[in-house]
Amino acid sequence: MLKDITIGQYFPGNSFLHRLDPRFKIVMTLMYIVMLFMGNEIYSLIFGMVYCATAFFLSKLPIKLFGKNIKPLLPILLMTAILDIIFIREGTVYFQLGIFKLTEDGVFTAVRMIVRIIFLIIGSSLLTYTTSPIQLTDAIERLLSPLKKLHFPVHSFAMMMTIALRFIPTLMDETDKIIAAQKARGAGFDSPKLKDKAKALVPVLIPLFVSSFRRAEELATAMECRCYRGDVGRTKMKIMKAGMNDIISFIFTLIMLCAAITVVVLF
C-alpha cells in the first residue's frame, strides 16, 4: 500500500539526464520553475512545457511513472480549479445562471493553475527520478557551501537530509508491519467511520515514534563510534566536475529562460 508512492524515488539508469552533474540539475530545475511561473498569459507557459518535454525525452523514463504521481493529486487540482471558476467573476462572460458566472478569466486561471502544478510535479520528479538521494544532498551541500562563511551549518544540514531520505523506505516498511500487527489484534482500520479511523492511528504512530527515536540513537552511537565529527577535514570520494554536457544543457536552459522573459516583457 505505502510502497506505491513514487514521489522522491530514484530510478537508476544511464540516460543523458542521469549522467548530468547534480548541481546543474538542481539549478536548472529552479530555472525551469521560474520559467513555468512567469507571465500571466497562457502562451507564457509554452516555454516551460517545451523544456519539460525535452528533459523527459532525455530521461528515457516511462511516462506511466508520472501518471502515478499526479493521480492522487487530481481531486485537489479539480477542487481548486472549480473554486477558481466560481469565484473569479471578471472578464468576458461565457454563460450565466443565477449568481453563477462562467467567465473567461476564471477558465484561464483554472487551466493555467492545473497546467502549472502538473508540470511542476513532472519537472521536480524528473530531478529525483534521475538523481540518487546521495548525489542530491551532496550537490545541495556544495551549492550552499558559500553560506559556510556566514556560519550556516551546511554540512550538518546536508547530512540530516541524507539520513532522512535514507530512512524513508525503512520507516515505510516498519509502518506496514505495525499496521499488520495491530490489525491482527483487531484494530479498526477497516471501519468506515472517521472517528474510528483516527483512533486507530494511535496504536500505529506511538510504536513508530518509539522506534524512530531508538533508531536515531543507535545511528548516532554508530556514527560516534566511527569518529564522525562533521565536515572538518573530511574529503570526498566522488568529486563533482562539470563536463561538456552540463555546460551545453545549462546554456540551453538559460536561452529558454531568457526567451521566456523576453516574451513576457515584450508582449
Added chain:
Amino acid sequence: MVILRTEELTYQYSIGTPFEKTAVDHVNLEIEEGTFVGVIGSTGSGKSTLMQHFNGLLKPTSGHIYIKDKDIWSDKNNLRDLRFQVGLVFQYPEYQLFEETVYRDIAFGPLNMGLTENEVRERVYEAAAFVKLTEEQLEKSPFSLSGGQKRRAAIAGVMAMCPSVLILDEPTAGLDPMGREEILAEIKNYHKKTGCTVMLVSHSMEDVSRYADKLLVMNKGKMFCYDDTKEVFKRAEELQKMGLAVPEVTRICIELKNRGIPLDDSIYTVDEAVKQILEFYKSKNGGEVLC
C-alpha cells in the same frame, strides 16, 4: 477435526514488477485441532508469508484457506472476527506495544472484540499469568520493561483474545538461552492448559522439536513435508542440506550411526540418545555398563 486447511495456496510479492517473487508456492496443508505444530525453514523460505494468510492479513494470489471448513475470503466482513479466532504474534512483537500500561496494552485485543470490562479484566489476568507477568508489572509502562518482559507482554496481548489457533512467528528471536527456554515453556504450558492449536515458527529445529507434535517444513516457498516430529527427523540429512541446523544431538547420532553403532534414525533429544547408546553398550558387554 480439521481446523485449518489450505488448497494450492500461492502468494507472490510485487506482481508485475521486476521484483516479483513467489513466496508461497502451491501449499496444501491440513491441521488437526489441538495440534502443536512447529514450522521450520531457513530464512526466506516463506514461513512468515504463509502465517499471515491464516488470519487474512494477506490475500492469496491463488488458492484457498479454510478455517473450520469455511473459506476465509468468501465473506470479507468476517475477516475481523477471523483475526480473533486466529491470533498472530509477529516477529519482534515488542515493537508494537503502545499503551500507557502493560495492562491496557494486553487489553487492546479483548477491547476490540467488544467484551465487557469484567471479561476483559479476567482475560488480561489469565494471559498475564501464562507469561508470568506479575500484577505489579501490569501497572508499569511497557517501555520500562526488559526486552524479554516486553516480548512476553506482547504475546499475552494475543493470548488474551483466546484464539482457537495461536500462531507465533519466531517468538524467541534475539533472546538469550534462558529467556528462550522460558518463553517456549510458557507457550507449551498455554497449549496444554487451553488445548488450542498452536503454530510455532522458528528457524531453529532445536527450539521446536522438543515441543511440537508435528513439524511443517518449508523450503523455498514450497511445503517440504508435514509430519510427526519423529518422522521428520528421519530425514535429518535432507534437512541439513536445506540449510537447517538440526539439533546437535541428532548430528552426533547420525555420525555414530555412520560409524556402525545401530541407533534409531530419528533421535532429537539428549535423553533418547543416552538411552539408546546405553542399551547398545549393555547388549555389547553382556548387560554390564562400565563407569
